[in-house]
Amino acid sequence: MKREETSGISDTVWLATSKSLKFSPLRKNISVDVVIIGGGISGMTIAYMLANSGKKVAVVEDGWLGSGETGRTTAHISYQLDMDYSELIKIHGEEKAKIVAESHKQAIDILESIIKKEGIDCDFERLDGYFSGNRKDLKNELKAMHSLGFHEVRPVNSPINSVKTSCLLFPWQAQFHVIKYIKGLANAFIKNKGQIFTGTRAEKIDENGIQTEKGFRINARHVVVATNAPVNENSLYMKQAAYRTYVLAALIPKNSVSRILLWDTEIRPYRYIRIKDYNESSDILIAGGEDHRTGQKNDGRKRYLALETFARKLFPMIKKITFRWSGQVLESNDGLAFIGKNPGSENIYVATGESGNGMTYSVIAGILISDLIFGRKNPWEEIYNPGRKSVFMTKRFFQETVKTAEQYIDWLKIENVYPKMKKNEGTILQSGLKKIAAYKDRKGKMHLHSAVCPHRGCIVQWNDSEKSFDCPCHGSRFTAEGYVVNGPANKGLSKWKEESKEWKEKGKDR
Ligand SMILES: Cc1cc2nc3c(=O)[nH]c(=O)nc-3n(C[C@H](O)[C@H](O)[C@H](O)COP(=O)(O)OP(=O)(O)OC[C@H]3O[C@@H](n4cnc5c(N)ncnc54)[C@H](O)[C@@H]3O)c2cc1C
Ligand code: FES
Structure with missing residues (x-):
C-alpha cells in the first residue's frame, strides 16, 4: 500500500516551508553494516554519526524524511525536560x-x-x-537544578509583558527549523556513502536485517529501530504512553515578542511557546499543549480553541492563526527515553520514549547507539537502558496502566449501528459483535476496516482533526484508509471483507 500522507492530515509550519525530502525506494537486495528503520531526527542523527565513523549504513523510511513526528514538532532544543528535575530526582536519585x-x-x-x-x-x-x-513548582525546580550543579538556572521576572509572575531562566537553549536540519544531515550522510530509501517500509525485522513490504532484503550486522514507537516485537509499549499534543502558529508583528522559549506549567501537561522568523513584517508565534492520551478524546477543535485563547491572552498582538496541527509524543513512565539494545536482542537497537525532548535525545541516541555498536563504554548506557526496571515502580506507570486497561471495555460498547455519516468523516460501526472502522471519503465512497488494532487487539477510535483511526491503548494510528502511520503496530487495519481468522481469535480473548 502506498502512503502519501505524513503522520497526520494537518499541515505544519515546517512541512509547509520546505520541500518533501524524498529518495528512491529500495528495489533490490543489499548488504550493509547497519540498517536504520525510520528517517526522522533520531534515525537520521544515528545514521549520520555511524556513517561519519566509517560504517556502511542504509536508512529505510516509509514516508519521506521528517514525515513522522519530526515534521510535527515545535523544535525547542533544551535541557529542560518534560518531567521536572525535582520529579526525576525522586525517581532516579540525584546522581x-x-x-x-x-x-x-x-x-x-x-x-x-x-x-x-x-x-x-x-x-x-x-x-x-x-x-x-506556580510558586511551589518553581521553588522545587530551582532547588533541584542547583542540587545538580546547574547554578545558571535562576529566578527572574517573566519576559512577557502581559504576565506579572516570576519564572526560572534556563540560559543558552536553542531552536531551529527541523526539516532544514534533517536535509543538512541527509546531505552529509550521503557524502559519507550513506544510502537512503524513502517510500520503503520495513515489514519484517530480525537480528540479521530487514525485509521490506515489497519483498527486498537488507542484510545487516546491526538493526536500529528508530520509528518513534518501535515496530519490532518487544514490551516497551507497556513502559510508555502515547499522548496527542496540539500546536498552532500565529502571525505577530515583527519583533513584538522577544525570542524566547517558554514552558508554562500552570496546567499539566504544560504549554510551550517559541517564535520563528516569517517575513520582513511578521514573526510566527508557535504555541503547543492541550495534550491527551492518544485515541481517548476526539475534541481537537475544542483543544485548538483553548490553545488560541491561552495564546491570545499572553500575546494580544496575534494577528492571524496560520497553522493548526497535532502530533504524538511518547511519555515513558519514569520520565526518561529508552535508548540502547532492544530487550532480549543481540543486534537490534531502539530509540523511543523521548517525550517532548526528541531534539536533544536524537543526539544522545546517535552517540549512545554508535558506542554500543562499536563496543565502546558509555556513561549513559545504564540510565537510558530500554530493559531498565525503574519504569515499573513509578506512580505514572500505575496511572497509565489503568488508562490503558479501561480501553479494552470498548469491546463491549455498542457503537453507531446505522449512522448517517458525512463526507470526509469516520466512525466506529457495529456489525453483530464486531467493530468496523468506517470512513466515508470526499467522494462519498465508504472504506471499511476491522476496528481491531493489529497490535494487541484494542478498538481504534476516530480522530477527526487528523482524519485517522487512533488506538487508545498504546498509540498505534492508521489513516482513514487503514494504512499504519504510528507504531507499535507495523501493519494496517485489515480490510473488513477480508477479515481473517486471526482477528476473530483476538476478539475472543477480550
Ligand atoms: C507537537 C509536538 C511538539 C514537539 N515539540 C518538541 C520540542 O519542542 N522539542 C523537542 O525536543 N521535541 C519535541 N517533540 C518531540 C520530537 O518532535 C520527537 O521526539 C521527535 O521528532 C521524534 O523523532 P523520531 O525520529 O524518533 O520519530 P519520527 O520523526 O516519527 O520518525 C520515525 C519515522 O519512522 C518511519 N517509520 C515507521 N515505521 C516504519 C517502518 N516499518 N519502516 C520504515 N519506516 C518507518 C515513520 O514514517 C517516521 O518518519 C514534539 C513532538 C510533537 C508531536
Ligand atoms: S496500539 Fe496496542 S493495542 Fe493498539
Whole structure:
C-alpha cells in the first residue's frame, strides 16, 4: 500500500516551508553494516554519526524524511525536560538526574557543532528558556537544578509583558527549523556513502536485517529501530504512553515578542511557546499543549480553541492563526527515553520514549547507539537502558496502566449501528459483535476496516482533526484508509471483507 500522507492530515509550519525530502525506494537486495528503520531526527542523527565513523549504513523510511513526528514538532532544543528535575530526582536519585541533565546540555552543544561542521543552514539560534508555573513548582525546580550543579538556572521576572509572575531562566537553549536540519544531515550522510530509501517500509525485522513490504532484503550486522514507537516485537509499549499534543502558529508583528522559549506549567501537561522568523513584517508565534492520551478524546477543535485563547491572552498582538496541527509524543513512565539494545536482542537497537525532548535525545541516541555498536563504554548506557526496571515502580506507570486497561471495555460498547455519516468523516460501526472502522471519503465512497488494532487487539477510535483511526491503548494510528502511520503496530487495519481468522481469535480473548 502506498502512503502519501505524513503522520497526520494537518499541515505544519515546517512541512509547509520546505520541500518533501524524498529518495528512491529500495528495489533490490543489499548488504550493509547497519540498517536504520525510520528517517526522522533520531534515525537520521544515528545514521549520520555511524556513517561519519566509517560504517556502511542504509536508512529505510516509509514516508519521506521528517514525515513522522519530526515534521510535527515545535523544535525547542533544551535541557529542560518534560518531567521536572525535582520529579526525576525522586525517581532516579540525584546522581543519575545529574547525568541526565548533563547529557541533554551536551547534546545541545554537539547539535550546534554538527550544524557548524556541516554548514547546515537551518535557522539555528541560541536563546533563553523560561519555566513558568506556580510558586511551589518553581521553588522545587530551582532547588533541584542547583542540587545538580546547574547554578545558571535562576529566578527572574517573566519576559512577557502581559504576565506579572516570576519564572526560572534556563540560559543558552536553542531552536531551529527541523526539516532544514534533517536535509543538512541527509546531505552529509550521503557524502559519507550513506544510502537512503524513502517510500520503503520495513515489514519484517530480525537480528540479521530487514525485509521490506515489497519483498527486498537488507542484510545487516546491526538493526536500529528508530520509528518513534518501535515496530519490532518487544514490551516497551507497556513502559510508555502515547499522548496527542496540539500546536498552532500565529502571525505577530515583527519583533513584538522577544525570542524566547517558554514552558508554562500552570496546567499539566504544560504549554510551550517559541517564535520563528516569517517575513520582513511578521514573526510566527508557535504555541503547543492541550495534550491527551492518544485515541481517548476526539475534541481537537475544542483543544485548538483553548490553545488560541491561552495564546491570545499572553500575546494580544496575534494577528492571524496560520497553522493548526497535532502530533504524538511518547511519555515513558519514569520520565526518561529508552535508548540502547532492544530487550532480549543481540543486534537490534531502539530509540523511543523521548517525550517532548526528541531534539536533544536524537543526539544522545546517535552517540549512545554508535558506542554500543562499536563496543565502546558509555556513561549513559545504564540510565537510558530500554530493559531498565525503574519504569515499573513509578506512580505514572500505575496511572497509565489503568488508562490503558479501561480501553479494552470498548469491546463491549455498542457503537453507531446505522449512522448517517458525512463526507470526509469516520466512525466506529457495529456489525453483530464486531467493530468496523468506517470512513466515508470526499467522494462519498465508504472504506471499511476491522476496528481491531493489529497490535494487541484494542478498538481504534476516530480522530477527526487528523482524519485517522487512533488506538487508545498504546498509540498505534492508521489513516482513514487503514494504512499504519504510528507504531507499535507495523501493519494496517485489515480490510473488513477480508477479515481473517486471526482477528476473530483476538476478539475472543477480550
Ligand atoms: C507537537 C509536538 C511538539 C514537539 N515539540 C518538541 C520540542 O519542542 N522539542 C523537542 O525536543 N521535541 C519535541 N517533540 C518531540 C520530537 O518532535 C520527537 O521526539 C521527535 O521528532 C521524534 O523523532 P523520531 O525520529 O524518533 O520519530 P519520527 O520523526 O516519527 O520518525 C520515525 C519515522 O519512522 C518511519 N517509520 C515507521 N515505521 C516504519 C517502518 N516499518 N519502516 C520504515 N519506516 C518507518 C515513520 O514514517 C517516521 O518518519 C514534539 C513532538 C510533537 C508531536
Ligand atoms: S496500539 Fe496496542 S493495542 Fe493498539
